[in-house]
Amino acid sequence: MTDGVAGADGSASARPVSNWNLPNALTMLRIVLVPVYGWFLLGHDHDSILWRTLAWGVFAVAMITDKVDGDIARSRGLVTDFGKIADPIADKAMTGMAFVALSVTGDIWWAVTIVVLLREWSVTLLRLSVAKDVVIAAARSGKIKTMLQVFALGGLTLPGRQVDGWLDVPGDIFYYLSQAFLAAAVAMTLWSGYEFFRDYARQRRQTSVG
Template sequence: MSQTSGAPAPTKPSNWNLPNALTVLRIVLVPVYGWALLHDGGESIEWRTIAWGIFFVAMITDKIDGDIARARNLITDFGKIADPIADKAITGMAFIGLSIIMDTWWMWTITVIVLVREWAVTLLRLSVLKAVVIAAAASGKWKTATQALALGFLTLPLREVGDEVEWLDVPGEITWYVAIALLLAAFALTLWSGYEFFRDVWRQRDVIRKSSAT
C-alpha cells in the first residue's frame, strides 16, 4: 500500500510582490529618463543631472529586486520576462539618447551593435532556451557593470557644465574621456560575452532542438 506525503504542495509566489513592483518602476522610468536626457537637445545641465539620477535609481533597483526575489523566494514567470526587458529598455534608451546627443558615426555604430546583441540574447533566453540553462558568464557580469558605469557617466553633463562653471571644465573633460574608455571596454565585453553565449547555445543545439519539438 503506497503512502502519500502530508506535506502541502509548494505554492507559486504571487506576481504582486516588491521585486516585480521595482521592475515595473524601471519600465515606467524609461520614457521619463529619455525625456530628461534629451530635454533642450541634451544641453540642459539640470535635466541631464536629473536624467542621471533616474538612471542611477534604475540601476540600483535592478540589483535590489533580484536580491529580494532570491532571498524571499519571490521569483515569478512575470519577473523572469519583465526583468530583462526592463534592463534592456533603460540601457537601450541611454544608448539611443546619447547617440542622438553626440551624433557621431562611431557612437551610433556601437549603439546598433550593442542593441542587436542584447535583444537577440534576451529573446533567445525567453523563447527557445526555456528548457536549457545557459549560465551567465563572468564576462557578461563585467559587461553589465562596465556598461552601467559608462552610460551613467555619459548621462551627466560633463562637457556642458564647464561652460557654466569654469573650474569644472577640466575635471568634466577628464571624466568624459574616462567614460568613453569605459564605453569601449563595455563594447568589447559585449562582443566577447555575446560570442560566449552563442557558442554555448551552439554546443547545446541538440538539447534545444529536442525541447523545441516537444
C-alpha cells in the first residue's frame, strides 16, 4: 500500500510504506506468543492455577495488541500488504491454539473446536485468495463473533474450576458463564460464516455479470 506524499513542487508522489513498522511488529509478537500460550497451558499441569493464569496473561496481551496494531496502522497510514496477510493469520493462530489447547484440557468439546476452526480458516484463506478481485467488508456479526470468542477463550483459560475455598462457587459460576459465552460465540461464528459465503457468492455473480 502507498501513501500520497506531497513532493517539493507540491505534487503528490507515492511513497511505499515499509513493512518495518510498529503495527507489523505487534502482529509478529502475537505470532510468537502462540506457542508460548500453548506451552503455558499444555506443558504443565492442566489444573495449575499459576500456569493457567500465565496463559491467560499471554492471551490477553495478544488480544490487546490485535486491537492496538490495527488502530495504529489505520491512524498513521501504516497499512501494508504484509500486514493484511499476517494480521488475520496471527489472530486465527492464537484463537486456534486456544481452542485446541482447551480441548486437550477438556474445557471445550473437540467437535466444537473442529467446526469453529474449519469455519475460521476457510473464510480467512478464501478472503486472502480473492482479496484482489472481491472485497468483502467485515460484517458486524464477525466483530461480535470475535468479541464473544475472546471472552469465552479467555474465561476458560483462567482457573475457574481449579480454585477452591471461598472462590469455589464464584469460580464455578465464572466457568459456566464462560461456557455460555462459548455457546454464543459458536452460534455467531457459524452465522457470520454463512453471511461471508453468501456475500462472496453475490459479489462473484455481480462481477461475472459486469
